[in-house]
Amino acid sequence: MLSFILKRLLLAIPSLLAISFLVFVVARLAPSGPVEIIAGDKASPAVIQQLKHQYGLDKPVLVQYTDYVWNMVRYGDFGKSFQRGGQSITAMIRTDFPVTAQLAWQALLFAIVLGIPIGIFAALYHNTWFDRLAMLVVVALVSIPSIVMGPLLILVFAVQLRWLPIDSWTSPSHTILPMITLGARSAAILARFMRSSLLDVLRQDYLRTAIAKGLSRGKAVWKHGIKNAVIPVLTVMGTVFGALLSGSFVVETIFRVPGIGYESINSITKRDYPVIQGMTVLVATLYILVNLAIDVMYGMVDPRIRSQEAKQ
Amino acid sequence: MTTTSASQETPAQSPTADAIQRLRRNPVAKICLLYLALLLFVALGANFLTRYPYDFQDTQRYAVTPSPPDSHHWLGTDEIGRDILSRLLFGARVSLGVTAVVIVLEALIGISLGLVAGYRGGKTDLFLMRLTDIMFAFPDLLLAILLTAIIRSGNQALPGWLSFGPLFFALGIVGWPGIARLVRGQALGLREKEFIEAARATGVKERDILLRHLLPNLSGPIIVQITQDVATVILAEATLSFLGLGVQPPFPSWGTMINDSLRYLNSKPWLLLVPALMLAVTVMVVNFLGDALRDAFDPRLRQ
Numbered sequence: 001m002l003s004f005i006l007k008r009l010l011l012a013i014p015s016l017l018a019i020s021f022l023v024f025v026v027a028r029l030a031p032s033g034p035v036e037i038i039a040g041d042k043a044s045p046a047v048i049q050q051l052k053h054q055y056g057l058d059k060p061v062l063v064q065y066t067d068y069v070w071n072m073v074r075y076g077d078f079g080k081s082f083q084r085g086g087q088s089i090t091a092m093i094r095t096d097f098p099v100t101a102q103l104a105w106q107a108l109l110f111a112i113v114l115g116i117p118i119g120i121f122a123a124l125y126h127n128t129w130f131d132r133l134a135m136l137v138v139v140a141l142v143s144i145p146s147i148v149m150g151p152l153l154i155l156v157f158a159v160q161l162r163w164l165p166i167d168s169w170t171s172p173s174h175t176i177l178p179m180i181t182l183g184a185r186s187a188a189i190l191a192r193f194m195r196s197s198l199l200d201v202l203r204q205d206y207l208r209t210a211i212a213k214g215l216s217r218g219k220a221v222w223k224h225g226i227k228n229a230v231i232p233v234l235t236v237m238g239t240v241f242g243a244l245l246s247g248s249f250v251v252e253t254i255f256r257v258p259g260i261g262y263e264s265i266n267s268i269t270k271r272d273y274p275v276i277q278g279m280t281v282l283v284a285t286l287y288i289l290v291n292l293a294i295d296v297m298y299g300m301v302d303p304r305i306r307s308q309e310a311k312q
Numbered sequence: 313m314t315t316t317s318a319s320q321e322t323p324a325q326s327p328t329a330d331a332i333q334r335l336r337r338n339p340v341a342k343i344c345l346l347y348l349a350l351l352l353f354v355a356l357g358a359n360f361l362t363r364y365p366y367d368f369q370d371t372q373r374y375a376v377t378p379s380p381p382d383s384h385h386w387l388g389t390d391e392i393g394r395d396i397l398s399r400l401l402f403g404a405r406v407s408l409g410v411t412a413v414v415i416v417l418e419a420l421i422g423i424s425l426g427l428v429a430g431y432r433g434g435k436t437d438l439f440l441m442r443l444t445d446i447m448f449a450f451p452d453l454l455l456a457i458l459l460t461a462i463i464r465s466g467n468q469a470l471p472g473w474l475s476f477g478p479l480f481f482a483l484g485i486v487g488w489p490g491i492a493r494l495v496r497g498q499a500l501g502l503r504e505k506e507f508i509e510a511a512r513a514t515g516v517k518e519r520d521i522l523l524r525h526l527l528p529n530l531s532g533p534i535i536v537q538i539t540q541d542v543a544t545v546i547l548a549e550a551t552l553s554f555l556g557l558g559v560q561p562p563f564p565s566w567g568t569m570i571n572d573s574l575r576y577l578n579s580k581p582w583l584l585l586v587p588a589l590m591l592a593v594t595v596m597v598v599n600f601l602g603d604a605l606r607d608a609f610d611p612r613l614r615q
Binding site for chain 1: 442445446449450451453454455457458459461462463464465547550551554555556557567570571573574577578581584588591592595596599
């Protein structure tokens with residue numbers, strides 16, 4: 001198991017380097033560099049030269065990149081924002097990230113609580129009206145973009161009915177609409193996957209055996225069915241987490257939630273690209289680590305997979 | 313996914329013809345195709361179907377904008393007096409146009425790399441697979457958001473048509489690995505088949521083997537994959553434009569229109585409803601069509 005984790009971590013390094021290098025190079029392709037942005041149009045060449053030296057921008061790009069990665073790995077230093085009075089990006093992450101994390105957790109919980117039971121009941125009542133209705137809702141939820149669903153929820157529940165507040169992040173009730181917008185798609189993904197997974201298990205011989213030896217159908221489904229069906233659902237958790245992470249940029253912008261997504265999007269108009277660079281590295285690392293954790297968990301709950309990995 | 317197997321017992325007609333026949337019998341697919349044909353017509357004919365250019369500001373007629381629908385502007389005007397209907401229809405052109413460019417880009421890169429890697433195998437293949445691994449290690453939309461964000465934050469606003477550049481670049485870069493993997497896998501399976509071996513033995517050039525013998529046999533899976541990508545790209549364009557990263561003013565985009573509407577939700581909800589409906593219906597229709605195509609090309613997958 002340990003060697004598996006180590007191997008995966010080693011494989012993650014090239015991915016992280018490639019993504020961060022891509023973003024780093026693309027940022028430096030810009031005709032007007034960061035110094036021109038900070039100094040403004042009227043700055044003299046001498047001032048610009050001095051600023052370039054100060055930010056290390058007079059070195060070759062590859063050296064800059066190495067420095068950047070080194071500072072990040074060694075000191076956890078993501079660089080400084082051009083705006084916000086040169087606040088360090090690490091400090092920004094410290095204030096903004098908990099907000100995004102809370103939103104993502106809530107959305108994940110919402111998706112699980114809604115999606116898994118719907119999937120289970122749709123499978124148990126396969127080909128009944130409930131199954132068909134559930135699958136129709138699932139297709140709709142997967143198809144409706146969050147930039148449509150979010151504003152529609154605001155229109156109905158905040159503007160027309162006035163049930164829920166928006167445009168702030170100060171109380172639990174403020175989190176409900178963003179949570180639903182972010183989690184709806186994931187709930188649909190989970191429901192669909194749970195349904196097909198349980199349908200597979202219900203066809204298995206061991207379930208028939210369990211019922212044949214005298215277990216009631218309910219007990220058999222619970223003890224042998226659902227437990228076995230939930231395990232494969234773990235594999236889509238990676239996809240779900242990716243959807244939550246990308247979605248948080250959009251949902252935070254719709255609802256003005258002060259998380260890393262909203263702050264990154266705000267930084268674009270201020271042309272504050274060290275912030276976006278830092279967020280990219282953060283988000284990429286997070287995504288890769290979570291996916292690794294999911295794979296490890298998957299191996300732990302299902303011995304069959306563990307033995308497969310051992311063979312490889 | 314081996315509908316294109318060359319060793320079917322009674323090859324009455326080609327798998328593609330089979331698929332088209334199955335598609336014809338599917339009423340959902342028919343409705344979807346009809347909608348898309350209509351959308352394409354509207355997008356191409358936007359100049360003739362609208363009464364105002366998409367960037368014409370009718371500020372003389374109205375003291376207060378956005379103005380509600382009336383006989384001059386059937387869907388009203390936006391906050392700077394531009395005709396909503398015009399922007400909606402030209403928005404269809406932008407949406408479909410961007411999608412077309414991006415799909416062609418990613419298909420060209422993906423198909424050519426996938427064919428070469430799958431056919432040659434060895435180090436070429438290994439290198440391509442590592443490259444796609446890196447791209448797959450990251451959600452597409454997120455990468456597109458970050459790429460366009462970094463380009464836009466580092467540059468002055470690009471003028472005119474150039475402003476579409478970052479969008480094409482970002483969406484093209486995230487889109488090709490999926491197609492490359494699919495094509496590579498299929499080419500790998502077909503490589504050892506007799507008809508390819510025969511072509512090789514008779515001295516057909518590698519380029520001709522790839523384009524004339526391999527590619528036509530992969531058209532089914534490629535079409536299915538591309539249809540699914542179309543929905544993704546339409547959605548990605550709208551989402552990026554919503555975030556201010558995609559289509560830049562004065563060009564219209566459904567995503568931008570949705571974002572602009574948010575400030576008027578209290579008093580003028582139709583500003584949201586009109587573009588939101590167009591976007592949601594279009595994405596849903598393409599998704600349904602994708603499912604129908606997949607079933608038509610591989611009936612065994614249907615559940």
